[in-house]
Amino acid sequence: MPVIEIKQLVKKFGKLTALNGVDLTLDQGEVHAYLGPNGAGKTTTIRVLLGILRATSGSVSIFDRDAWKNSVELHKRLAFVPGEVNLWGNLTGGEVIDLMLALRKTGTSHTERREMFLERFELDPTMKCRAYSKGNRQKVALVAALASDAELYILDEPTSGLDPLMEKVFQDTILDLKKEGKSVLLSSHILSEVEALADKISIIKEGKIIQTGTRAEISQVAAGRTLEELFLSEYQGR
Ligand SMILES: Nc1ncnc2c1ncn2[C@@H]1O[C@H](COP(=O)(O)OP(=O)(O)OP(=O)(O)O)[C@@H](O)[C@H]1O
Numbered sequence: 535m536p537v538i539e540i541k542q543l544v545k546k547f548g549k550l551t552a553l554n555g556v557d558l559t560l561d562q563g564e565v566h567a568y569l570g571p572n573g574a575g576k577t578t579t580i581r582v583l584l585g586i587l588r589a590t591s592g593s594v595s596i597f598d599r600d601a602w603k604n605s606v607e608l609h610k611r612l613a614f615v616p617g618e619v620n621l622w623g624n625l626t627g628g629e630v631i632d633l634m635l636a637l638r639k640t641g642t643s644h645t646e647r648r649e650m651f652l653e654r655f656e657l658d659p660t661m662k663c664r665a666y667s668k669g670n671r672q673k674v675a676l677v678a679a680l681a682s683d684a685e686l687y688i689l690d691e692p693t694s695g696l697d698p699l700m701e702k703v704f705q706d707t708i709l710d711l712k713k714e715g716k717s718v719l720l721s722s723h724i725l726s727e728v729e730a731l732a733d734k735i736s737i738i739k740e741g742k743i744i745q746t747g748t749r750a751e752i753s754q755v756a757a758g759r760t761l762e763e764l765f766l767s768e769y770q771g772r
Pocket residue numbers: 547550552570571572573574575576577578579617723
């Protein structure tokens with residue numbers, strides 16, 4: 535049973551078709567990179583998965599349960615970083631992290647993981663959220679998600695705003711999650727950011743998946759070009 539199974543997902547906003555028949559499968563213990571240019575439909579897909587948006591048609595399930603009907607229950611088993619991080623300005627980073635962890639209570643204490651990730655990402659949890667820089671606000675959302683001992687992590691551009699050192703910390707953290715057998719859906723604009731992490735890669739463009747497969751499979755499609763070259767040519771529509 536796949537962890538995430540999306541079949542023929544269509545999402546329309548009025549006249550605009552944001553997702554036009556998306557298929558995507560995330561298997562247990564895998565990291566699946568979800569790549570595509572601005573406006574391709576990554577965040578919309580993730581919002582449907584999280585039960586924030588309702589699909590126009592198609593089926594979307596997590597742990598074999600309908601993502602829309604069972605969102606409350608599913609949220610106890612997953613952790614996520616939203617694409618655009620808006621945090622409560624008047625709370626400190628630490629308070630937001632605690633709040634997110636409490637919402638997702640799994641019975642176990644998160645204290646140890648919380649401390650570990652605060653340290654790894656060099657984040658001061660005592661500042662008010664409105665005072666954080668963009669990158670540090672992103673870290674609050676990251677630490678909140680990573681500190682919860684979830685089965686599934688859904689990360690929408692988790693490294694946007696992070697500097698290269700933190701990017702490396704992030705990469706190591708994802709490899710650790712993989713060792714723990716966790717499943718991860720990871721969206722990004724940049725292939726090179728996720729290439730070393732991803733078991734599978736799906737490329738979305740204008741609401742359609744244009745490539746999907748293991749890294750090796752996609753390399754074959756690349757036919758002598760590097761993956762980066764293939765990726766950029768898909769971006770540019772050549
Ligand atoms: N609430 C909404 N109402 C109307 N249109 C929307 C809404 N949300 C997204 N869209 C449109 O759906 C399309 C897909 O947007 P989405 O945010 O999913 O792209 P994305 O791949 O996450 O892009 P980015 O890389 O910039 O984050 C875009 O054309 C966007 O304008």
